[in-house]
Every structure is written in structure tokens, then in C-alpha cells.
Amino acid sequence: MWERSFVAVSVLIGASIEETTASLPEGSQHRIADLLTTLRDPRRAVRAQGLATGAQEVAFAIGEITLR
Numbered sequence: 001m002w003e004r005s006f007v008a009v010s011v012l013i014g015a016s017i018e019e020t021t022a023s024l025p026e027g028s029q030h031r032i033a034d035l036l037t038t039l040r041d042p043r044r045a046v047r048a049q050g051l052a053t054g055a056q057e058v059a060f061a062i063g064e065i066t067l068r
Contacts, residue, residue, distance in 0.1 A: 003028045004035055005061070008054020011039060 003024055010020040017039050021029055029036065038050030 001031065003032045004054055005058045007032055007035060007039075008051055009058060012051055012055060 006024070007017070007020050011017060017036065021036065035050060035054065039047055041047055041050075
């Protein structure tokens, strides 16, 4: 599920949700619907938590690779 990581990191570095999701392959958006809902939530804390979770998933994956 690289799409979740891609969207979270892209939004963290300043890309808009719309341009990020537009660059995903067709049919990918339904797999990350929960993340997109979180990132579009009007509450800042909810959006921040969604981004933090995405960043944590990336950091965890990097940790798994470096431990091998």
C-alpha cells in the first residue's frame, strides 16, 4: 500500500491533496479513502494525526529495511 505513504509524504512536503491523488494510478483512491477523509477533515488535529500516522508508517518501513 505505497499509496498511503505517497499521499502522506507528498502532503507533508506541501503538495495539495488534489494534485497528489491525481497522480495516483486509476482506481487507487478507493484504497486510501480513509486517509483522504482524514486529510479533508475540518479539524486541524485530525488532519495532523492522519499525516503523523502516514509518516510513522514510512519511518517504520525504513527501520525495517535498515535492520535487515
